[in-house]
Amino acid sequence: MKEKINIGIEFLKKKIRLSVVFLTLLFGLLILAISYSYAFFTVQYEKQNTIQLVAGTFHYTLSGNSISSSGEINVSERGNTVIDVSLVSNNNIESAYQLVYQSVVRDGIHVFYYLGNDNSQPFGTIGTYSAEKKITIVIQNTTDTSSTIRLQVVGGLVGKDIELLPDMISVTEEIHSYAISTTNSQYGITTVKNQRTQESSTTGVFAFPNDTIEMSFQANDTYSHVATEIRASDGSILNTLDSNMTTFTVTEASTIHPSWKKEDLQILKLDQSSMSTWSVTLYEGGENIARYMPERYYLYFKFSDDMNSRYDMISDQNFLVNEYETLRFAGITYYVTGPFTLTVALTYDRNQWLNSSAVSKYEVVTAPANSSFQYELDISERIGYQYPGVQILSNSQAFSIEIYDVIAIGKTFTP
Numbered sequence: 001m002k003e004k005i006n007i008g009i010e011f012l013k014k015k016i017r018l019s020v021v022f023l024t025l026l027f028g029l030l031i032l033a034i035s036y037s038y039a040f041f042t043v044q045y046e047k048q049n050t051i052q053l054v055a056g057t058f059h060y061t062l063s064g065n066s067i068s069s070s071g072e073i074n075v076s077e078r079g080n081t082v083i084d085v086s087l088v089s090n091n092n093i094e095s096a097y098q099l100v101y102q103s104v105v106r107d108g109i110h111v112f113y114y115l116g117n118d119n120s121q122p123f124g125t126i127g128t129y130s131a132e133k134k135i136t137i138v139i140q141n142t143t144d145t146s147s148t149i150r151l152q153v154v155g156g157l158v159g160k161d162i163e164l165l166p167d168m169i170s171v172t173e174e175i176h177s178y179a180i181s182t183t184n185s186q187y188g189i190t191t192v193k194n195q196r197t198q199e200s201s202t203t204g205v206f207a208f209p210n211d212t213i214e215m216s217f218q219a220n221d222t223y224s225h226v227a228t229e230i231r232a233s234d235g236s237i238l239n240t241l242d243s244n245m246t247t248f249t250v251t252e253a254s255t256i257h258p259s260w261k262k263e264d265l266q267i268l269k270l271d272q273s274s275m276s277t278w279s280v281t282l283y284e285g286g287e288n289i290a291r292y293m294p295e296r297y298y299l300y301f302k303f304s305d306d307m308n309s310r311y312d313m314i315s316d317q318n319f320l321v322n323e324y325e326t327l328r329f330a331g332i333t334y335y336v337t338g339p340f341t342l343t344v345a346l347t348y349d350r351n352q353w354l355n356s357s358a359v360s361k362y363e364v365v366t367a368p369a370n371s372s373f374q375y376e377l378d379i380s381e382r383i384g385y386q387y388p389g390v391q392i393l394s395n396s397q398a399f400s401i402e403i404y405d406v407i408a409i410g411k412t413f414t415p
Contacts, residue, residue, distance in 0.1 A: 060091075074148055075139050080210050080211055081141070083139065085135040086133075088130060089126045089131045094158055096157065097123065098155075098162050099113075099122030103147065112137065112140065113135060113174055114208070118134060122137065122171040175209065177207065180194075180255075182202060183256065185415040187220055187260035188219040188258065190256055192204060193213070193214045194212075195212040213247065224261050224263060225243055225260060226243050227259040228241040230257075231255050238251065260414075265319060266407050267406040268315070268403070269405055269406075270297060271296055273297055276317035280311055281312045282312045282351070283309070286304060292313070298331075299403040300402050301392045303398060303399055307396060311392050312353060312389060324411060325412075326380070327379050328375075329374060329375050329406055330404065330406070331374070332402075334399060335371065338397040343362050343364050344389075344390055346359070346379055347359035350389075354391040361382060362391075374405075
């Protein structure tokens with residue numbers, strides 16, 4: 001019996017030892033789990049606090065010509081304001097940035113960025129403390145009043161969206177600089193000036209859209225500037241300006257094509273002695289009067305009615321007709337009761353009848369019912385040195401005719 005009691009006590013001791021070991025292990029695991037959970041919570045809490053702290057402390061310095069300490073920029077009316085901006089990071093970590101502006105006037109004022117050789121975009125990633133971005137912005141005002149905008153920069157974590165206030169406008173649109181070229185020729189020289197930059201040249205300047213270009217024209221010799229075409233790169237006409245319009249607003253790359261007019265050539269003019277003299281070259285029929293009147297410088301014909309007569313009177317001086325478009329005979333005054341024939345002509349040879357096929361060009365004029373008129377002969381396709389002339393065919397009637405004015409009208413050239 002005693003032996004059985006001893007065996008039972010030994011069995012109980014073994015079970016108690018196993019229970020103690022088990023409880024010790026269980027308690028240890030429980031302590032380890034609690035410690036790990038607390039440590040994980042602490043790390044996560046600290047990480048969250050770190051993110052919140054970083055996101056709330058982004059600071060930058062903006063500076064540049066015409067930017068006030070508060071970021072305000074005055075914008076003039078109807079033009080571009082170009083600002084070179086320096087953006088410097090004051091942060092200990094790399095950050096994302098976005099240039100923004102606030103403007104009271106929302107319509108008519110737009111801010112663009114221009115990428116030059118060393119410029120950066122107004123958005124992206126910037127390095128740590130003292131890292132710098134150089135940004136050029138172009139403020140375009142299409143209104144008739146000046147205004148003010150406030151330029152700012154907003155930061156955020158790299159790879160995260162940057163949140164803006166409702167009245168902030170991001171600067172995200174790029175603007176391009178266009179070449180404004182001139183076309184110079186033997187007729188004249190054009191000088192262009194960008195009013196914003198004050199850059200001027202006889203070959204061309206660069207400009208932004210909405211810049212104003214000023215033009216000046218220097219005609220050569222006997223030409224004058226009469227109009228200007230502004231043409232796009234494909235040759236289409238963007239605008240046509242008359243001679244007193246010397247500025248235009250840039251919309252795209254373009255070339256300036258001025259029109260130059262050859263000065264008119266006065267060949268005969270009443271009461272002016274500096275013109276060429278005229279003389280009768282050929283005649284047939286009765287002895288009638290046909291002469292150049294040197295006392296008042298005009299042409300005079302007088303016919304009797306006894307027979308049919310024909311007289312050619314031609315200038316003693318020729319001229320180069322290439323640069324003229326019409327030959328105007330004006331101040332034609334006549335006193336006649338019946339029909340007569342008037343021919344106006346241009347000829348190389350003063351010894352040919354003016355109504356023959358040998359002359360360069362002639363036209364028979366039908367005189368109107370009144371007693372004074374003018375007539376224009378198209379000489380735009382004629383070339384070389386030629387003489388102007390007139391022919392009168394009396395048709396056997398008495399009458400007189402006077403011609404006071406002969407002028408060659410210059411052509412207009414648009415290179």
